Amino acid sequence: MRDPVTDFEYPEAWVAACRSPALLEDVRRGLAVLTASGTVLRRGFTTGTTAAAACKAAVLSLACDTVEEVDVTLPCGIAVRLPVDGYRGQASCRKDAGDYTGDVTAGLEFVAMAAPSLSGGVQFVPGEGIGSFARDTPRHLRGTPAISAPALDCIRRSIDEAVEEADLSGTTVILTVPRGAEVAQKTLNPKIGVHGGISVLGTTGFVEPWDDHMTEGVLDRIARAPGAVVLTTGRLGLRYSRLLFPEHEAILVGNKLEEALGAVDGDAVICGLPGLILKFMDPDVLEGTGCVTVEELSATLLWKEVAGRELASFRVRYPRVRVVIVDRSGRVIGESP
Structure with a gap:
């Protein structure tokens, strides 16, 4: 069974564990998501x-x-x-x-x-x-x-x-x-x-049931992914992650990067738009820049210096995690040293 919204193929074990088989039709149509425990969560x-x-x-x-x-x-x-x-x-x-x-x-x-x-x-x-x-x-x-x-x-x-x-x-x-x-x-x-x-x-x-779905389904996928897993924060990030890293499994984790990295066993890549990624690296990244959003910062002359500093610092803390930041057109605007 495939999710028509994310293109994720649900494992047979998840389908077999479903405690509400009548709701599986909603999962097939994309109106709901199936978690690893067999719970069906309705999209809004x-x-x-x-x-x-x-x-x-x-x-x-x-x-x-x-x-x-x-x-x-x-x-x-x-x-x-x-x-x-x-x-x-x-x-x-x-x-x-x-x-x-x-x-x-x-x-x-x-x-x-x-x-x-x-x-x-x-x-x-x-x-x-x-x-x-x-x-x-x-x-x-x-x-x-x-x-x-x-x-x-x-x-x-x-x-x-x-x-x-x-x-x-x-x-x-x-x-x-x-x-x-x-x-x-x-x-x-x-x-x-x-x-x-x-x-x-x-x-x-659709509105995704992020909290529950992240806990029960996505973390399991991350832990089982073969090779280096690619973690991404949004729909555009997922699209470009699949294009940039076709040999790896790309998994959408939203703003749950900390929990996602905790489930990684080995190497990983974080790929996506700059907003959530830079804020995850440093919640105070915008201080002193005069910018209100990370996207605004990415369009200024300060971007190269600030992004380079944050990427280098993050690499020290997470040596097995590569970060690739893209803009909305898919152009790479920042990458781990």
Whole structure:
């Protein structure tokens, strides 16, 4: 059995140990993950997926008054059905965090209002409760809404599908998150320079049950991996790790690098984007740099000096661990000496 989200092939022993065989279909579809103990953990949905569902429902409700559920195709290509509450141009969807108990945005309501466009065309307007960047960053200008590219594509695709299904010439959709500014204070947004609300994100469209899955499943994979294992922190890191190290098993560990390294028996590689890796090496790496995020630091003249120092120091502490840092295009921007 293969996970269609991560492409991980579940060991037969895990499948045999499953205590809820009826839930294995959700695992096959990517809606849940199977752990080494046989426990099935449900994936949740990202803020981007939740936003897309609310927007699609608002548009559809212009044509059929009430809408109770909508289909959304996630950035990872999997189609899911989400419950919504849509009525005459307004709809809401609450964020389902699945079995990830640490998700501070769980249950947050996303509200979309849609109106037919007299001039045709489709317009999407991020409103109250959605954060914006307080300063220019390597990828975003000051004032830009904090919506990631995959999430924005998912939202726009969902609106376009609804416009076609409702047989409209066009629409304007305004998305708000009524408690967005309040909940954002519990996230990293204030520290990374996103003000006024939450970020709308979602690389795959799913929220992973990181804590439990890391303990029961990923650590076992790391311990059993033949040869040097490649540990990576995110989806892009996983993609580039497989390209750079095709002869090794690449394993996604998120922000659990310390636990992952504890499970390694032999040599290892850490490969991925700079943010989590540099912060793991040195939590105070940004002090004195004038930068708010590691990504911002990587675009400055200080990067070579700071990254070189941290990589050399880490190599002394972990002589059997090689570190390769890549940017979002897959270019290597830092490597162990």
